[in-house]
Amino acid sequence: MTNHWIDVKNADVILVMGGNPASNHPISMKWIMKAREKGAKLIVVDPRFTQTAAKADIYAQIRSGTDIAFLGGMIKYIIDNNLYFKEYVINYTDAPFIVKEDFKMPGELDGLYSGYDEKTRKYDKATWSFQMDENGLPKRDNSLKDPRSVFQLLKKHYSRYTIDKVSEVTGTPKEKLLQVYKTYASTGKPNRVGTELYAMGWTQHTVGTQNIRAMSIIQLLLGNIGMAGGGINALRGESNVQGATDYGVLFHILTGYNPTPSASLVDLKSYIEKFTPKTKETRSVNWWSNRPKYITSYLKAIYGSKATEENDYCYSYLPKLDDGMNASWLNLFDNMYKGKFEGFFAWGQNPACSSANANKVRKALAKLKWMVNVNLWENETSTFWKGPEMNPKDIETEVFMLPCSASMEKEGSISNSGRLAQWRYKAVEPYGQSLPDAEIMNELYYRVKRLYQKEGGKFPDPIINLTWDYGEKDKDGKVKHLDIHAVAKEINGYYLEDVYDKKVDPPKLIGKKGELINGFPNLQADGTTSCGNWLYCGSYAHVDGKIVNKMAKRGKDDPTGLGLFPNWAWSWPLNRRVIYNRASVDPKGNPWDPNRAIIKWNPTKINPATNKPGMWEGDIPDGPAPPLADEKAGKLPFIMKPLGVASLFGAGLADGPFPEHYEPLECPLQENPFSKKQRINPTIKLFYSKEGGLQEDIFLSCDVRFPYVCSTYRVTEHWQTGVMTRHTPWLLELQPQLFVEISKELAAEKNIKTGDKVIVSSARGKVWAIANVTDRLKPFKVMNSTIHQVGLPYHYGWKFPVDGSGGDTANLLTPTVGDPNTMIPESKAFMVNIEKA
Amino acid sequence: MAEMVRKASAFEIFNHWVLAISCLLLALSGYGFLFKLEGITALFGGANAMKDIHNYLGIVFTLSLFLSIFNWLKDALSFDSDDIKWIACAGGYLSKHPKVPPMGKLNTGQKLYYLALLAFGIAIAISGFVIWLMPGQRNYIILSHLVHNISFVVLMIAVPVHIYLATIANPGTFRIMVYGTVPYKWAAKRHPKWIQELSHGK
Amino acid sequence: MGRKALLISPELCIGCRACQVACKSWQQLPADKTKNTGSYENPGDLTPNLYNKIRFVEVPSQENPVRWLFVSQRCMHCDDAGCMKICPAPGALYKTKEGIVAFNKDKCIGCKLCVAGCPFDVPRYDEKGKISKCNLCEDRVAENMIPACAKTCPTGSIKYGDWDEMVASSKKAGYEKLYGQMDLGGLGVLYAFKDTPKLYGLNERPQIPESIVFWHNVLKPLAYIGLGGVVAASALHYLLIGPHKEEEEV
Numbered sequence A: 001m002t003n004h005w006i007d008v009k010n011a012d013v014i015l016v017m018g019g020n021p022a023s024n025h026p027i028s029m030k031w032i033m034k035a036r037e038k039g040a041k042l043i044v045v046d047p048r049f050t051q052t053a054a055k056a057d058i059y060a061q062i063r064s065g066t067d068i069a070f071l072g073g074m075i076k077y078i079i080d081n082n083l084y085f086k087e088y089v090i091n092y093t094d095a096p097f098i099v100k101e102d103f104k105m106p107g108e109l110d111g112l113y114s115g116y117d118e119k120t121r122k123y124d125k126a127t128w129s130f131q132m133d134e135n136g137l138p139k140r141d142n143s144l145k146d147p148r149s150v151f152q153l154l155k156k157h158y159s160r161y162t163i164d165k166v167s168e169v170t171g172t173p174k175e176k177l178l179q180v181y182k183t184y185a186s187t188g189k190p191n192r193v194g195t196e197l198y199a200m201g202w203t204q205h206t207v208g209t210q211n212i213r214a215m216s217i218i219q220l221l222l223g224n225i226g227m228a229g230g231g232i233n234a235l236r237g238e239s240n241v242q243g244a245t246d247y248g249v250l251f252h253i254l255t256g257y258n259p260t261p262s263a264s265l266v267d268l269k270s271y272i273e274k275f276t277p278k279t280k281e282t283r284s285v286n287w288w289s290n291r292p293k294y295i296t297s298y299l300k301a302i303y304g305s306k307a308t309e310e311n312d313y314c315y316s317y318l319p320k321l322d323d324g325m326n327a328s329w330l331n332l333f334d335n336m337y338k339g340k341f342e343g344f345f346a347w348g349q350n351p352a353c354s355s356a357n358a359n360k361v362r363k364a365l366a367k368l369k370w371m372v373n374v375n376l377w378e379n380e381t382s383t384f385w386k387g388p389e390m391n392p393k394d395i396e397t398e399v400f401m402l403p404c405s406a407s408m409e410k411e412g413s414i415s416n417s418g419r420l421a422q423w424r425y426k427a428v429e430p431y432g433q434s435l436p437d438a439e440i441m442n443e444l445y446y447r448v449k450r451l452y453q454k455e456g457g458k459f460p461d462p463i464i465n466l467t468w469d470y471g472e473k474d475k476d477g478k479v480k481h482l483d484i485h486a487v488a489k490e491i492n493g494y495y496l497e498d499v500y501d502k503k504v505d506p507p508k509l510i511g512k513k514g515e516l517i518n519g520f521p522n523l524q525a526d527g528t529t530s531c532g533n534w535l536y537c538g539s540y541a542h543v544d545g546k547i548v549n550k551m552a553k554r555g556k557d558d559p560t561g562l563g564l565f566p567n568w569a570w571s572w573p574l575n576r577r578v579i580y581n582r583a584s585v586d587p588k589g590n591p592w593d594p595n596r597a598i599i600k601w602n603p604t605k606i607n608p609a610t611n612k613p614g615m616w617e618g619d620i621p622d623g624p625a626p627p628l629a630d631e632k633a634g635k636l637p638f639i640m641k642p643l644g645v646a647s648l649f650g651a652g653l654a655d656g657p658f659p660e661h662y663e664p665l666e667c668p669l670q671e672n673p674f675s676k677k678q679r680i681n682p683t684i685k686l687f688y689s690k691e692g693g694l695q696e697d698i699f700l701s702c703d704v705r706f707p708y709v710c711s712t713y714r715v716t717e718h719w720q721t722g723v724m725t726r727h728t729p730w731l732l733e734l735q736p737q738l739f740v741e742i743s744k745e746l747a748a749e750k751n752i753k754t755g756d757k758v759i760v761s762s763a764r765g766k767v768w769a770i771a772n773v774t775d776r777l778k779p780f781k782v783m784n785s786t787i788h789q790v791g792l793p794y795h796y797g798w799k800f801p802v803d804g805s806g807g808d809t810a811n812l813l814t815p816t817v818g819d820p821n822t823m824i825p826e827s828k829a830f831m832v833n834i835e836k837a
Numbered sequence B: 001m002a003e004m005v006r007k008a009s010a011f012e013i014f015n016h017w018v019l020a021i022s023c024l025l026l027a028l029s030g031y032g033f034l035f036k037l038e039g040i041t042a043l044f045g046g047a048n049a050m051k052d053i054h055n056y057l058g059i060v061f062t063l064s065l066f067l068s069i070f071n072w073l074k075d076a077l078s079f080d081s082d083d084i085k086w087i088a089c090a091g092g093y094l095s096k097h098p099k100v101p102p103m104g105k106l107n108t109g110q111k112l113y114y115l116a117l118l119a120f121g122i123a124i125a126i127s128g129f130v131i132w133l134m135p136g137q138r139n140y141i142i143l144s145h146l147v148h149n150i151s152f153v154v155l156m157i158a159v160p161v162h163i164y165l166a167t168i169a170n171p172g173t174f175r176i177m178v179y180g181t182v183p184y185k186w187a188a189k190r191h192p193k194w195i196q197e198l199s200h201g202k
Numbered sequence C: 001m002g003r004k005a006l007l008i009s010p011e012l013c014i015g016c017r018a019c020q021v022a023c024k025s026w027q028q029l030p031a032d033k034t035k036n037t038g039s040y041e042n043p044g045d046l047t048p049n050l051y052n053k054i055r056f057v058e059v060p061s062q063e064n065p066v067r068w069l070f071v072s073q074r075c076m077h078c079d080d081a082g083c084m085k086i087c088p089a090p091g092a093l094y095k096t097k098e099g100i101v102a103f104n105k106d107k108c109i110g111c112k113l114c115v116a117g118c119p120f121d122v123p124r125y126d127e128k129g130k131i132s133k134c135n136l137c138e139d140r141v142a143e144n145m146i147p148a149c150a151k152t153c154p155t156g157s158i159k160y161g162d163w164d165e166m167v168a169s170s171k172k173a174g175y176e177k178l179y180g181q182m183d184l185g186g187l188g189v190l191y192a193f194k195d196t197p198k199l200y201g202l203n204e205r206p207q208i209p210e211s212i213v214f215w216h217n218v219l220k221p222l223a224y225i226g227l228g229g230v231v232a233a234s235a236l237h238y239l240l241i242g243p244h245k246e247e248e249e250v
């Protein structure tokens, strides 16, 4: 989230698209309802009439997988009708920048951008860049009229997204489209703000990243980023999934979104060189120029005194990816299926149900020598060998079960979607022999380390030299009980020496050796500070000589009245509640909307840090620099961007600078109505094609055997694969069985009555489900034919309830294909058939 | 000792007591229910026990009522012109020196009382069983509840009158429930037609 | 302390059923074994283990494919409570000072009359035949906490507070008259909506069955007056006229 949960109440228009907060984030509805009480309009765009739609002022039905068409139409509407926020767009985005002449767009190249290589299915992005002036800055045209300006190219690109075309593709009636566009575009005025809430309904597509990009473009055109009540807000699917990404629990990043080094970056210098952006724009903060501080402090945190300048701060210990290697989920299980792994730790997960194309995963598990399942319960993964279609005799995988404790049984922090890190306390003792994950890791670490020490091994140093100062140690050097506060402090970081600000004369002491650092601006690149995750620097800090766990704060004051509650827990970065908040003010520092002033420049107030007049009030600003209009020190608002402005032109993505509509891998259409030659996203990795691939990964598009569009989703009562919730009888009572929602029209065609047991099948597998025949789904008119959409939740599994009454996971149906940028599988749009069981 | 005639067999005495006691206990517990009287529930060992007692006494009462038919129904159904006269002079109960028409084994009041008891007894029994055994049948329950209570009100008027008249208001009557016999003279006076019948029958 | 009320605003309800679970959690009610019957709504009706249930109602709509309504179904805590009227067991049903119609299973005799007296078909009976229904978390309320459902509801669809205050604040919010405000002496559970009650599966004019009212107002007094009258008349008769003695014996 750029903003935070409570902030939704400040919006004038709330667009929920790609999510169903009423079912999956019920608490958020509190703030949506608060906004509505004040007159805000709630728009819900979804293939199904969801619980959220039930509360909407406007509901528009959309065929799964056509969001870019829908949003592209909105971009066209905003530009054609001059509804964008001109001052914002000119000053705070790249709209005026001039793009290279040889950059070509899908309208010209029938679905492709310039630079496509069919063999590698990748783009050479050389043409996707700006023309530079003599100062090394992009050429610009503030009138936005230059035909090569980002703005004009944007306009040209989306001129193809006419209302008729969009309606034909999405299946949304034209009047509905216009109603949505008009209502949402009304937030282009400075005194009106719109917010967007999305979840897996946008990410789980082969165009997932571009779905979100399309909305970002809209939000920037309307000047809604940085504003209270605005932003683009990802409703994360787990209470702590934000924390998981912040802490780098992904293959491609370390903590704090520092990239995982690749093999060709042989030393820290080349790593820093590669990942530290440079800019000629003097007004840009270019925050990532701090990369050296963050990566060095990280290495100091994990290798402590072992990390020295001489040994490159142990950079060589970091695991490296092969160049170009993608080790994400689908690839990982593909490799497992191909027998490339011996062992597997399934830690707090249930891939036998959660993974797209779960059948393939179940078979892949059988190729392992061993598997460790760390979980609260035995689940479908740990018992895959006795699951459906498995012959235990043929399976040699040895499975170990390590029972771990639930969140209520341990202390620690979680980071919610709004980047708010909240400390939580232990409510009950761990059940039976179960241990908190951290204790299991402590055991594991100690034993692996002992093995390395005793028996040696290929490369013991990265393990043996890790710092592990998490509490009192026994005589063998093992931490007896892992102190989670020690971990939190290590994450926050320490001054390893007395650190001085050398820019002032005489140098001023910033922090004393041994103290906890109070914020990442104090981190150093010279090994004098440690910090496990720079984003969380300041979360557990020395404040006026006292150690404060800011995540445990529970202050209920709300000075701005905008629901920032600055003393409730702690939010990264630096307790800022709305990021890019400098975009909420005009270049002089006055809020675009004084009634919603998230920050405001007070030119007369004395700033205690500088002892000079002029300081920001309100939320923690995105950097203390004075507003843009200040000629000497003024800074641009988009501090993470090298050029200081937001990108309408997203050259960083794999599949194009502007989002383009492509059909899902499996879709009901022969052709993409926007570009005949490119039915699907040209940059996705195909696990299966005419030329070859695994039969397991088969997909069948526009095939009479699988005529219905299908989505998987979640219900309130269950969580993920349902391991926790299926074992909670109260929740199972509410949603006891897998069901499939189908329209009355389709039900009539298929002679299915509500409550009937039906078989839902795709090219890859089948499940039984109970038919819920309802008006909440309606057939679409798409390209002049009638298309039916169905949907089913994925929370069930054969293992529990033990009598099999729950059914199995809907992921037996989903395809092995992911977004080219994130590799998130396309579980929201694929093709199925339904028959009465 | 004067000459005695037998008005009730041993069995009849027994059944009468069963009927009377069950009825009184049912009535007592009924009052307990009706007005939620904790004093009464305590007598029965709590409301739950009282409920069970009430219900099972219901069975006793019903059986007893059924058996009473053999005792009294035939007599209770034989009316003649004397009965009209009896009613006209209100059984003589309104005068200190009553002149009452000759009666059979049962006088008119007793006959009417028995018929009422039978009718409302059946009503209260059936409705009682419905309430007890058909929970959830909303409409039946509501109707039965009404019937049960109407019958109760009727019985709560009829039964005490009966008790009064059978005890202190008519000395000598109560012994029927103890010995089953009455002095011949008493019977000849009060139930001359019955005595006549008896002698004819001999 | 005055009367309290639960104010239910179905227009704010999102059907998340947090209240349904919170209720079970606080009341420690076991789960029922259920099946999907073709709807989100589950279990299909109130059960002895389900005091508060969200109904999912689909009704036709002009604008949208359908209207989907969510509404809490439970004991209404009637001021003039049919269940209490008809209940024959002392102390089984009672009213707290907040106006809650609460129950005591130990005192309940399991006669199941109360459901017949209830205009909303609420009371259910556990395996021992004892009454089970919402008691508005009488124990929480006694400790100055709000009922578990109201505490849990994320959207404010269930609110708890002074009866008068609930009526007044709803009026301010544009609800001239709440459902239940005038019925049965004023329900302890009020509903704020603008549609007809029927749409939400609620009784247009809830009433205690007439026979029960008649019984309560007429028959009950008669049972006293009748018996009392007869006893008094007998006594009078005995004194004024005297027993029917045999003349010979005088």
Ligand code: HEM
Residues within 6 Å of the ligand: B023, B026, B027, B029, B030, B031, B033, B034, B035, B050, B051, B052, B054, B055, B057, B058, B059, B061, B062, B124, B125, B126, B127, B128, B129, B131, B132, B145, B148, B149, B152, B155, B156, C086, C087, C088, C111
């Ligand atoms: C003959 C069989 C009878 C049966 C099966 C029966 C059954 C019942 C039942 C089931 C109830 C409801 C409370 C409870 O469950 O205990 C009840 C209530 C009551 N019964 Fe009976 N009963 C019978 C006879 C009588 C008689 C003979 C009387 C009085 C003369 C009587 C007076 C009452 C009264 C006053 C109530 C309370 C009514 C109320 O509060 O609604 N019952 N009876």
Ligand code: SF4
Residues within 6 Å of the ligand: C074, C075, C076, C077, C078, C081, C082, C083, C084, C101, C117, C118, C119, C120, C121, C122, C123, C133
């Ligand atoms: S709703 Fe029914 S159970 Fe609840 S108080 Fe009213 S009559 Fe009694």
Ligand code: SF4
Residues within 6 Å of the ligand: C012, C013, C014, C015, C016, C017, C018, C019, C020, C054, C070, C072, C152, C153, C154, C155, C156, C157, C158
């Ligand atoms: S908790 Fe509130 S919103 Fe959720 S179902 Fe209950 S009443 Fe509705």
